Amino acid sequence: MDFTGRDLIRGEPEKVITEKVDYLKDIGVCAVWLSPVLKSPQLDFGYDVSDFKQIDPIYGTMQDFDRMIDKFHKAGTKVLLNFVPNHTSNMHDWLKKSVKRINPYTDYFIWKDAKYVDGVRSPPNNWVARFTGPAWEWNDQRQQYYLHQFLVEQPDLDYRNPKVHDEIKDVMDFWLKRGLDGFRIDAICFIYERADFADEPESGEAGFVPTDYSYWKHVCTRDQPENVDLAKELEEFVNSYKKTESDTPKILLLECYGPPSVVMPFYGNDTRIGAAFPFNFNMLDYMNRESDVQAIKDMIAIWLANMPEGKWANWVISNHDRVRIATRMDNMLLDGIHMLQMVLPGTAITYYGDELGMEDTYVRWDQATDTFALNVGPDRFTLFDRGPSRSPFPWDDSKNAGFSDGPDLWLPINPNYWMNNMKLQTKRKSHLKTYQALATLRKSATFIYGDADVFVISKWVLALSRSYKDHPTYIVVINFNSYTETVDLLKDRPTLPHNLNVQLSSLNASINEGNLVKTNSIVLRPKAALLLTTARNDEN
Ligand code: NOJ
Numbered sequence: 001m002d003f004t005g006r007d008l009i010r011g012e013p014e015k016v017i018t019e020k021v022d023y024l025k026d027i028g029v030c031a032v033w034l035s036p037v038l039k040s041p042q043l044d045f046g047y048d049v050s051d052f053k054q055i056d057p058i059y060g061t062m063q064d065f066d067r068m069i070d071k072f073h074k075a076g077t078k079v080l081l082n083f084v085p086n087h088t089s090n091m092h093d094w095l096k097k098s099v100k101r102i103n104p105y106t107d108y109f110i111w112k113d114a115k116y117v118d119g120v121r122s123p124p125n126n127w128v129a130r131f132t133g134p135a136w137e138w139n140d141q142r143q144q145y146y147l148h149q150f151l152v153e154q155p156d157l158d159y160r161n162p163k164v165h166d167e168i169k170d171v172m173d174f175w176l177k178r179g180l181d182g183f184r185i186d187a188i189c190f191i192y193e194r195a196d197f198a199d200e201p202e203s204g205e206a207g208f209v210p211t212d213y214s215y216w217k218h219v220c221t222r223d224q225p226e227n228v229d230l231a232k233e234l235e236e237f238v239n240s241y242k243k244t245e246s247d248t249p250k251i252l253l254l255e256c257y258g259p260p261s262v263v264m265p266f267y268g269n270d271t272r273i274g275a276a277f278p279f280n281f282n283m284l285d286y287m288n289r290e291s292d293v294q295a296i297k298d299m300i301a302i303w304l305a306n307m308p309e310g311k312w313a314n315w316v317i318s319n320h321d322r323v324r325i326a327t328r329m330d331n332m333l334l335d336g337i338h339m340l341q342m343v344l345p346g347t348a349i350t351y352y353g354d355e356l357g358m359e360d361t362y363v364r365w366d367q368a369t370d371t372f373a374l375n376v377g378p379d380r381f382t383l384f385d386r387g388p389s390r391s392p393f394p395w396d397d398s399k400n401a402g403f404s405d406g407p408d409l410w411l412p413i414n415p416n417y418w419m420n421n422m423k424l425q426t427k428r429k430s431h432l433k434t435y436q437a438l439a440t441l442r443k444s445a446t447f448i449y450g451d452a453d454v455f456v457i458s459k460w461v462l463a464l465s466r467s468y469k470d471h472p473t474y475i476v477v478i479n480f481n482s483y484t485e486t487v488d489l490l491k492d493r494p495t496l497p498h499n500l501n502v503q504l505s506s507l508n509a510s511i512n513e514g515n516l517v518k519t520n521s522i523v524l525r526p527k528a529a530l531l532l533t534t535a536r537n538d539e540n
Pocket of ligand 1: 044047048084187255
């Protein structure tokens with residue numbers, strides 16, 4: 001959820017917060033995860049926290065925050081905070097004290113002596129930071145290097161120090177006591193490094209220079225087994241807030257990119273009772289304009305087949321670090337992708353604005369705010385800049401898309417905001433309407449308990465069905481092709497009735513909701529999709 005910092009400060013938080021809460025409730029969102037709102041110099045969009053127990057003044061006050069949680073809870077919406085355990089900002093008090101070797105902070109961070117080669121000082125090993133350049137920063141005062149896996153201004157905490165675990169849990173406790181429902185845990189795969197601090201090998205990937213992260217294979221700085229232990233420890237900690245059987249468990253969403261062997265252990269085994277799950281980034285990582293239906297089916301199957309028995313799936317299609325789905329695929333395909341994401345069993349995770357089909361917005365060099373991109377300079381910044389997917393939400397067609405009435409914004413608004421914004425989409429057939437309808441529909445029994453079956457109709461047409469006992473069956477058909485396709489569902493599923501009802505049709509489909517289609521000849525325009533059902537019109 002995005003809200004206007006300026007509006008909060010200007011003294012009308014009540015109105016702003018209430019509007020946004022109502023909107024999210026209306027479109028069927030059950031829980032929101034806030035981008036970082038804690039005190040921060042904002043060098044990494046707030047992922048550089050200088051005080052874990054304060055709200056950054058650009059967003060408002062602690063009172064505003066409490067009021068917001070209250071509003072959300074009254075609307076029945078859960079609130080998760082973004083939580084960054086891997087590092088702090090270099091402006092955090094802990095680092096300042098650690099530099100001076102003031103206990104107990106002396107060993108809160110990963111400090112290492114320099115290596116001297118021919119009398120020249122150099123870092124202890126060859127590690128490169130995720131945001132390019134050496135992962136070590138020399139500190140003159142302490143006469144040691146500290147590790148930073150991200151920006152220089154984001155020193156890594158040392159989890160081999162038990163006191164750091166206590167601090168982190170103390171912070172979580174602070175927010176949980178304020179009524180928070182859980183956390184999105186940032187960069188869990190980066191928390192531990194190999195204890196021998198060995199050099200990392202080259203990756204062999206083409207197109208990168210040695211100061212680039214991708215030039216190296218991160219066998220010492222990522223995916224260490226201790227990360228899973230930490231996740232388990234945090235999960236057990238938040239589970240202790242579930243006092244009675246009827247209490248909803250606190251949620252932990254774990255950010256970790258990687259193959260199933262790396263990600264699935266975060267689900268834990270059956271003896272764990274909590275609601276922690278790793279994000280499923282497969283669609284984010286691998287679904288693009290080149291993906292054919294078999295590839296999409298495989299990426300779905302890989303998650304479901306590798307997920308431990310009894311665990312809950314989830315589907316991420318965009319986030320604040322990547323190109324938005326409507327840009328990565330095709331705006332016209334968006335309803336189909338939402339049908340896929342929201343009809344599949346599990347939690348559908350929506351990045352703000354995806355429900356409108358928001359696309360990336362071009363950000364010029366002089367407008368860029370992402371330090372990651374600024375660090376590489378004007379020639380290559382577009383390769384790394386995350387600004388395009390972080391453009392402000394278009395609420396309406398007023399100045400600055402209704403996001404703020406201030407003189408400027410921290411990133412440009414998409415110039416199409418006047419014809420594509422939330423307000424307009426509530427008034428006509430739109431991506432938003434499809435999203436909203438799907439969110440309502442998925443609360444019915446077939447979507448919660450039913451079997452899921454993904455099948456390949458042709459190279460470019462995918463179908464997904466959900467069926468449950470004697471409840472209506474639902475079938476999504478999506479045409480990923482750039483040409484019209486005629487689909488015969490009876491060929492693959494001969495037991496289906498000969499006519500199906502159109503429950504939902506994508507913006508670009510030629511068939512309207514409520515109509516019947518012949519199961520053996522469904523015509524789909526390029527990138528169009530339908531959600532069909534065996535239910536009669538009055539049965540839903
Ligand atoms: C992952 C976050 O998603 C990203 O935005 C951030 O820059 C890094 N972690 C560092 O905290």
